Amino acid sequence: MLGDVLLITEKHENAAKVILPVILERKVSKMLIAISGESGSGKTELAHVLAKMLRKESIIAKPLHIDNYYRIHPLLRTEWRKKNGIDKSVGFTEYDWDTISKNLDDFRNNRVSTMPCIDLVTEQVDQLTTDFKGVDMLIVDGLYAIKTDGIHIRIFIELTYHETKKAQVVRGKEPQNEYRMQVLEREHQVVQSLRSMADIFVNMEYQVVIPSTKGSRL
């Protein structure tokens, strides 16, 4: 996203510090890491901090915001959702999964790739062209990011929109009103349904919890 203002704080850095060794331990070529969480939970911040730390380990990690991949243009989305009903329209199907898959395939195959990129100042959707050659890891962040196929490490941030409400207003990203609250509630339900897919959790206190794998020891 162009023009996104990230508020990176100690809690993001501390969480990333715990997650980093796990990534290094499980490192594979062309690794995909995904971070899911509700609006304002710090997905983009965490992705950013992780990418910076990985760079210090000589690993080139690129953040990929799949909130750039909505099928319906930001300026038309409210109308679309109201028309089709929030319960029916808000959710996984809002993403353009075909383009997401194509771009991830470009990444795996070291190709030059073109992807949507939302300019938050104009709310225009630009096209970003990047060369995935030399990019070792992608950190995919977005509401439903961990639902993407082929992810090696799935991180789930447990904060809900109730906790992050204050942060939302401060960031001024989206207008706060009744309609927006309904959307947040529906997104909340859909995001929470992905919990069981996660490998790593960031809890309400922003501490990292890594459940031991089931049946790994007798």
Next chain:
Amino acid sequence: MLNDILIINKAHEKAAKTIFDKVMEERKEKYIITITGEVGVGKCEVSHVLGKLLKNEGVMVKIIHMDDYYKIPPGMRTEWRKKHGIRRVGYEEYNWTLINRNLEDFRSNRESELPSVDLMNDQVDKILTNFAQIDLLIINGLYSIKIDSADLKVFIDLTYKDTFDEQKATGKELMDAFRLKVLQREHQVIQTLKSEADFYVDFDENYESLHF
């Protein structure tokens, strides 16, 4: 630019508001604002806040970062500068052909391909955008004041020693003896361009003063 960290404070907001008021008075179709100033002074931050203020008034704004237009990509720039000498640091390092082409695209309401440095991996990506809907450009950069055709040329003032601390804080570049030489040289060049501005924003250490 991708993956840039902006830390926005009250001074940036005040400066942006002052520029905003002036722009709302004077603006016309396809208006170009340039924001110049030393490294770390807050050009990006002020541009960002200004962009948002204008957007709230229904003005479609695009922000362009001159740092995306260097001929030599970030990963190779220090080596290039060490090889060619410190005197080559300056506005000649920009790809003016590309800058002028993009400005022409803006004025002609065309689709345009802009460079975009990804600060995460120092790669230069490309952004395809449509200038047809864009009313106003905010161009920020060390030497953006050299864009003669700009409608409003803003200069944000702080000495490079003050910005030295800012640089360390933002941590965009590694700070060492050579980097300091580069900053000194960039400072000299910028000071020679200062008089070309229409509008000065002054962050004085003792008191914040904003003046024309």
